[in-house]
Amino acid sequence: MSEETVRSAKGRMGSFSFEGESAEGLLRIGEVTKSTGLTARTLRYWEEIGLISPIDHIENRERRYSGKVLERIDVIRRLQEVLGLSLAEVKAVLEQEDRLLEVVSRYRKDLDSGTRLVMLTEAKRANDEIVKRLDDRLSEIGRFRMERVERGQRIDSAIEQILREAND
Structure with a gap:
């Protein structure tokens, strides 16, 4: 995750928090797609099958992900691409x-x-x-x-x- 992405995410998220995590570092789905190169559809599908989870997703509100999801996405991609899983x-x-x-x-x-x-x-x-x-x-x-x-x-x-x- 680039420092610019984190700064950008921090600037737009204000001071609210979800499930014990501070809003600092939470990323919108668009920021995750930009950082990873994955599509929003892929992220939603991976969420649907239980590979990743947003910190917050209330109906009619945008998903928010912790920075840890980027690490998990990296692991998923390595398992797929390197090992062909x-x-x-x-x-x-x-x-x-x-x-x-x-x-x-x-x-x-x-x-x-x-x-x-x-x-x-x-x-x-x-x-x-x-x-x-x-x-x-x-x-x-x-x-x-x-x-x-x-x-x-x-x-x-x-x-x-x-x-x-x-x-x-």
């Missing part, structure tokens, strides 16, 4: 990540070592699930890559065969 797969990864963050938040508040152990075990399980999903995807990518390499080798062999026959 579908939106359903992205959602599953994000749900595990949200669960992990929730456990970390609760962990910091609870001083009882027994409770902390349970929380850490839950956090480890959530993290392991994310790693497993990533490993599964990387394995699929590896298999697909090998198929392409083998196909390329067969094509190279066919080219060599034709060239040998042409030289004979």
